[in-house]
Amino acid sequence: MKLKFCGLTRKQDILAANAARPDYVGFVFADSRRRVTEEQAARLRAQLAPGIQAVGVFVNDEPERIAALVNAGVIDLVQLHGGENRAYLDRLRGMTGAQVLYAVRVGAYADIERVKDYPVEFLLLDASIKGVCGGSGHTFDWSLIGAVEKPYFLAGGLNESNLPLALRTGAYALDLSSGIETDSVKDETKMRRVAALVRGEQP
Numbered sequence: 001m002k003l004k005f006c007g008l009t010r011k012q013d014i015l016a017a018n019a020a021r022p023d024y025v026g027f028v029f030a031d032s033r034r035r036v037t038e039e040q041a042a043r044l045r046a047q048l049a050p051g052i053q054a055v056g057v058f059v060n061d062e063p064e065r066i067a068a069l070v071n072a073g074v075i076d077l078v079q080l081h082g083g084e085n086r087a088y089l090d091r092l093r094g095m096t097g098a099q100v101l102y103a104v105r106v107g108a109y110a111d112i113e114r115v116k117d118y119p120v121e122f123l124l125l126d127a128s129i130k131g132v133c134g135g136s137g138h139t140f141d142w143s144l145i146g147a148v149e150k151p152y153f154l155a156g157g158l159n160e161s162n163l164p165l166a167l168r169t170g171a172y173a174l175d176l177s178s179g180i181e182t183d184s185v186k187d188e189t190k191m192r193r194v195a196a197l198v199r200g201e202q203p
């Protein structure tokens with residue numbers, strides 16, 4: 001199973017990720033305490049080990065800005081976390097061929113069913129918390145997932161304790177942000193332990 005660490009903001013977060021070796025790291029460009037500027041993201045990306053892909057996290061942002069970040073090599077994949085509509089997706093598709101992770105806030109299976117034909121490579125299933133787009137640190141009821149045709153990233157409140165169950169959901173990848181933080185900053189030890197668990201190693 002693949003692994004994504006999201007919301008990296010500092011050089012030491014990148015160095016910790018390079019050591020733990022997730023498959024993806026995420027830079028949040030949306031309104032968030034984890035938000036990075038384009039310049040910060042470019043600097044962080046330059047220090048990222050080859051083989052780890054960078055995902056840009058956006059909430060209803062300008063497709064032109066997203067495409068420019070892809071074209072500049074700052075990000076490899078695009079995570080849309082704002083319930084962007086089909087017309088938006090078509091516009092973005094016309095500007096970049098980057099793979100898209102489409103976030104679904106799951107309150108019922110119908111939320112997943114509704115977007116099943118969207119032109120995206122991956123779904124990202126997250127908790128549905130009123131007034132919060134993402135990075136809430138809350139899980140949702142994974143029994144709601146049911147049959148999902150597209151590969152999906154499982155997100156929302158994942159941490160070392162619930163990882164063994166998360167590994168059995170059939171997700172393509174596990175996505176953690178709050179669960180690899182201590183006092184709201186990324187924690188190198190948690191990253192290392194989570195990466196070991198996902199690989200079936202002793203943490």
Ligand SMILES: O=C(O)c1ccccc1N[C@@H]1O[C@H](COP(=O)(O)O)[C@@H](O)[C@H]1O
Nearest residue numbers: 006032134135136137155156157177178
């Ligand atoms: O992390 C954020 O601050 C954020 C802001 C806006 C949209 C998405 C955001 N993060 C994504 O939220 C999920 C779940 O994170 P958590 O583990 O529950 O903290 C994850 O996909 C992040 O990429």
